[in-house]
Amino acid sequence: MSERSVSVGDETSDETTTAFDLRRIGLYATMLGLVVFYLLPIESGLVTSIKTSEALINTQPFAPPGPAGVTLEKWQFAFDTLWSGMINSMLFTIPATLLCAVLGSMAAYGLTLVDWRGQVAVFALFIAGIFIPYQAVIVPLTQFWSQYAMLEMRLGLLLSARSATLLELIITHTAYGIPICTLLFRSQYKTMSWEMIEAARLDGATVWRIYKRIVLPLSIPMFAVVFIFQFTQIWNEFLFSLTIIGSVSDPAASATLILSGLGEALEGVDYPLRMAGAFITALPTLVVYLLFADEFAEGVEV
Amino acid sequence: MAHTKLDTVTKVFTEDDGSEIIAVDEVSIDIDDGEFLVLVGPSGCGKSTTLRMIAGLESITSGTISLDDRVINNIPAKDRDIAMVFQSYALYPHMTVRENMSFGLEESTDMGDDEIRTRVEETAEMMGIERLLERKPGELSGGQQQRVALGRSIVRDPAVFLMDEPLSNLDAKLRSSMRTELQRIQDELGVTTVYVTHDQTEAMTMGDRIAILDGGVLQQVATPLECYHRPENQFVAGFIGDPSMNFFDMRLEGERLAGEGFEYPLSSDITGKLDDSPVVLGIRPEDIELIDGTGGDHEYAAEVLVVEPMGNENNVHLRIGDTRFIATVNGMRRITEGETVTIRLPEKAIHVFDRETGEALHNRRLDEELAEPPV
Known part of the structure; x- marks a missing residue:
């Protein structure tokens, strides 16, 4: 490249290098912009959550407070308030996520790798289930639980009011999550070798044994995807909590429900408290991501 | 081990739009105990469907399949005591070779762990894969996977082996050595085997008998040499043998066959079998002789178009007028493209087929020692 006067070919290649450099600069600038765009709110939230009320007024939202303006009091308070909600949320999110994944996987297996009549019609029903808007089911759902199912009354001897509400949430979230989980598993099962399933059949395995010994072990990466997706979905869900639980003071109140009222007062919104609360509530989903990160990556590849 | 019988087996697929496709049309084959039967035919001829019906992976539209006089039409695949080797090997990717081979025994028998272990190890040794037992299929080469797939079906000691183009994913050299090995194993075990392939070389070399299918219809079931020398119709004649038989459209005119460019x-004794309907004259490339001089009854001058040297022999593409055909001659003989040679089409080697039905009207004469007793 040093003897650039020698040939025309060199000059053109030099031009392309320049254009290439410009493209690179553009790319990095855009990426940097995106990093700032995504991280700034998080950073602002974090610094806000450790500010005292005074520091909050005196500093920019994204600027860190001075040494005098730092307090962990809001985190402490948010944690104390949210703790019971976090437990409740865990109690219905984990079982509902597991049930969604297991039932979704089984349904997908039955709809994809087992041959029977009317599969398409049943699958169409599952797909339709994905598109039913939450808003449309709230009223019938609350009526169903409060007027028809009445778990609290019927199972009153076995369950406390809190457990009954949690059970309602587990069932509701499971029912609502199965269609999308089925779709996710089905997309993987459709790529599974049909000959392999047939080989297992000829090896003498029943439909159930094929699922247990072949299909299930091969869908572990997809389980990670579904766990993360469904856990986040159910953990963050608000509308069902609002309608089925009803009140923040209910012993079964979920984390999102408590969070909605956190830091609201007549004298104004307590932003540091809200931020601290938001971070605490988001923590479990983050942990789930980290736990299943490897399997998730593998599952997304499929 | 079992005597397997297909009696007028038919498979009709119904498409979504209601139209029906006959994949297998009234196929009847009697497979003897311990026999190696090769189902061969061009793609889409129904050979795989036939195999899948025997396996129980496909329902039977009509007709019966029986194992030792027991009709198995309605017995589910898992209870048929049949093992199958798939083209894609279909190994379980999350299991080790040992687990792959144990799976069938665990699922279909009540053998104890020790017995399973012994059987798997014995079979692995026989297949030469004993050192791969703890590996997973993803870590094996194609040839090794093939052996595992075979081992997995052998270990179960089934009544019938089914193989669906098991060698087609191997490279040419490995394929021919596996061919020999498969025959050796089948011989040793003596298990009835049905082997599907589209490759006529595999069919010729491996089968005790071969069944040729075309368009779902069984064309002929016979020993490889019988199919080669006494084809029942033009399809079989053209399908078996490589390069395939030369065909000339002719018509009987008195004592001779007249075609485009030459008369025969x-x-x-041959004219007696023919009437004046259009016929096809067939002769295998290796039966065409290159001779010196000209003038005989069945001798013609032909132009050499292309010479394909194969080493031991040459495939010579020839032309008489507009009729093109192939002759296979000794590899040591020098022939140049463009030269004119004299060929002889010996009368004892010719086949005559009905042009309408394809039916063989006359097959070549064989010397006594070559001729096989009729099956």
């Missing part, structure tokens, strides 16, 4: 005198 016939002796009376």
